[in-house]
Amino acid sequence: MNGFRNLSLKQLKEFKPIITRNLAWFNRQSNKQSFGTKLKRRLRNLLIVSVIGFGSYYGYRNYKNYKWHKELNESNESTGTKPRIVVLGTGWGAVPFLKHIDSQKYEVVCVSPRNYFLMTPLLPSVSVGTVETRTVIEAIRTLIGPRIKYVEAHCVDIDPKLKIITCNTNEKGTVSRGDDIKTIVVQSKRESGASSRIIKDSARTRPQFDMKYDILIVAIGSSTNTFNIPGVEEHAHFLKEILDARRIRSAISDAFESAMTPTQTEEERKRLLHFIVVGGGPTGVEFAAELADLVREDLQHYYPRLVSNDVKITLIEALDHVLSMMDKQISDYTEKHFHRENIEVLMNTFVKAVKQREVIVQAKGSNEQTSIPCSVVVWATGIKSHALTNRLREVIGLNIQSNRMGILTDQYLRIKGINDGSIFAIGDCATIEQPKLVDRIQLLFEEADTQHRGALDLQQFRSLVERRINEFPQLEMFSKKIEEVFKQADKDKSGYLSMERLHSALEKADTKIRALPATAQVASQEGRYIADLLNQLPDLTIKNYQQYNLKPFRYKHMGTLAYVGGDSAVLDFSGTKPILDLFNLKPLSGRGAAYLWKSFYFTEMFSGRTKTLLAFDWIRTQLYGRDISRY
Structure with a gap:
């Protein structure tokens, strides 16, 4: 062992001069290089990396354009040679279907009056400026690619016997609530300078046309239910479309600017700054929470006296607690949290009428009606069927389609009463018959x-x-x-x-x-299910799906979550039995749940563009606050 150690030391002594010479060479080279030489070498390396990077990017863009045009040409050439699937809608049910359907097997046509997908759960954030409008929408043509055709049109009738849909009429009809803004004519009376104005032009022309289909997917969603309460349609804001969020944002700004007018009375200021939210579900709770954040974090700096003395937010709920679909523990936490956030919650209270300057309410068990002065009312209650949904139910027969809330389907999401099984219905417009x-x-x-x-x-x-x-x-x-x-x-x-x-x-x-809840989670799973079902189906004439071992739709609940303000959220796992059994998860609330809420919606964004915009919006809000300008 000692001999081996001595031999090793001797070898090290022999290697020492060699190592010293090499290190000296490196040091000599380094010392001899001037600053200019180093700069040239680094610039050369940067140029090489830049050329390779830009060349790769240019090649990738050219390849994408080539692939896009190739698929577009193939799609045009194959028109009429494959079974045609027509999809009505561009919402949470339609988009997952369009993204997963085999466009090589079918000719797919999407028909919808809205040429974009809308991230509806983030509308409360848009209505107060936490998230900008362009962040929550993505052009439908970008999402579906060139293999699927898109037609911006409004379907007004369906003929199940002839397998034809009728789209557009020359009659007056809105594409979405308030989207008929160009039908209003306002004479321009500008004396000087440019100014935005509402005009009537001829750009929006929708002639009627018919389209045949082999398979029809009805995914048209639903509209807000006013329960025939007087004044709701005329004086309350809904929160289902991007235009609704923009109107609410403008109305909030109008209320504060009007309250700043020097001649306003104290009584009128309090009315102007009283905001009422009707409905204690996730949408109503999240909007009230976002509005409280806006007031506390941003408007407090610009209107300190108004915020301290006059601003009031009231949430009205007909049941005995908010977020009734969640665990009772979460409902209790939300109500206590709202109390800390200065949000008044009126439970067991019914709205009897909505007027321009007040809301008439009546407490449960009481005959006395009370007037609540206010300026902005946001209506976030239930849903009702679209006119097309009711029309299809009438065509099939109300004795078969007996559910007023939506179109009845079987376990495979095929509409009940269509003998050949050629029409499916998904999302808010449909109800699975159990x-x-x-x-x-x-x-x-x-x-x-x-x-x-x-x-x-x-x-x-x-x-x-x-x-x-x-x-x-x-x-x-x-x-x-x-x-x-x-x-x-x-x-x-x-x-x-x-x-x-x-x-x-x-x-x-x-x-x-x-009955399955009318949520994005349900619609998304239904859309994906039908795409997989049709991809597996060997022949569209097949009616007995069980014969081919095709499984019926089964909804997998992944939990419910809601933002409650103050960087806090609630998360309920009730109904997610496999997850509960595996991880023993319990209802979550607080700041940790808020991070989960943000991460969930971040991952749910459909494209890298909207993910990037959402992340920057959240960062911008934290660094610079919300934009309070009206536009």
């Missing part, structure tokens, strides 16, 4: 009783559940505990279930039937 087990108890019992003894044993009951679970989703509550359910139903411990005992067990399952 068949009840007890209505078919006789057939189910006879089918399961293979030995004809008038009773079912455990194996027959298990077979019944497994065979019928796709048709009756409520049987999922039995799937993981079949033996336990069987024992509970078998009260006489005989080991068999009579029809009466089976009826009792299935009746419990029917109580779990719930």
Whole structure:
């Protein structure tokens, strides 16, 4: 060992002069280089990197343009040679479908009066300037690419027998609420200088046309429900379109500027600065929270006296708590948080009328009506069907389409009453019909009783559940505990279930039937499901999907979240059983939930452009505040 150590030291001594000479060479080279030489070398390297970078970018852009035009030409050449799918709408149901449908297999045409996708959950942020309008919209042509054709048109009628849709009329009709601004004629009376004005031109012309389809996807959404309350349509702001958010933003600015007029009375100032939100769901709660943030973080600096003395925000809810679809713990947290944020919450209160300068309300259990002076009312309550939805229900027959809230579909999202199954409906305009087990108890019992003894044993009951679970989703509550359910139903411990005992067990399952909520989450999953379904379908004439092992739609709830102001949010995992079982997640609230809320909506943005804009908007708001100008 000592000899080996000595040998190693000797070798090191031999290598030392060589290492010293090499280091000296590097040092000599470094010392000899002048500043000009170093600068030239670095500039040369920068030039090489720049040329390679710009060359790669130029090549990539040329390749993208080439690919785009190639796909566009292929799409034009294949027109009429493939089955045509017509999609009505550009919302949360339509866009996921358009992004995942196989455009090589089908000719796909999108028809909608709105030529962009709108990130509706961020509209409350847009209405106060936290997020800018261009951040929450993306051109539909950018999202779907050249293989799918887009036509900006308003569908007014559907003929299921001839498989034809009729689009546009010369009659007066709005594309979206307030989008008929060019139909208003205002005479220009400018004496000097340029000024923006409302004019009537001939750019927007929509002649009527018909279009044939093989498959029709109805994804037209819904409109705001006013519940026929007087004055809502005329005096309340809705929050479903980008124009609604812009109007609300202008109205808030108008209210504060009007309150600053020197001759305003104190009573009038308080009325001008009283903002009312009707509806305690996620939209109403998030708007009230965003408005409170705007007042506290930005308007406080510019209107300190008004904010301290006159500003008031009131949220009106007909139920006994806000965010009723979430866990009670979250509702309680939101109400306490709103109290800290100086947002008044009137629960168990009904709006009886909305006037230009006041809202008439009535408390539950009281006959007395109260007037609340205000300037801005935001209506964020429920939804109702579009005119086209009602028209399609009438064409099919109201005895078949008996649900006034939307179009009834089967478990595969095919519209009920269309015999060839050529029309699907998704999103807010549709409701999945959930068949009840007890209505078919006789057939189910006879089918399961293979030995004809008038009773079912455990194996027959298990077979019944497994065979019928796709048709009756409520049987999922039995799937993981079949033996336990069987024992509970078998009260006489005989080991068999009579029809009466089976009826009792299935009746419990029917109580779990719930209509899916009208949310973006549901519509997005439905759109993706139909795209995958049609991609797998070998032939459009097939009606029996079960024969080809095509599974019906199953909604997977991923949780509910809402922003409640003050950099706080709430997150509810109720209904997400697999996630709850795996991670033991409980309702979240506070600043940590706000980070999850932001990260979720950031990832939900459909393009890199909107993701970048959203991130910059949030940073801009933190650094410089919100833009309070009216435009």
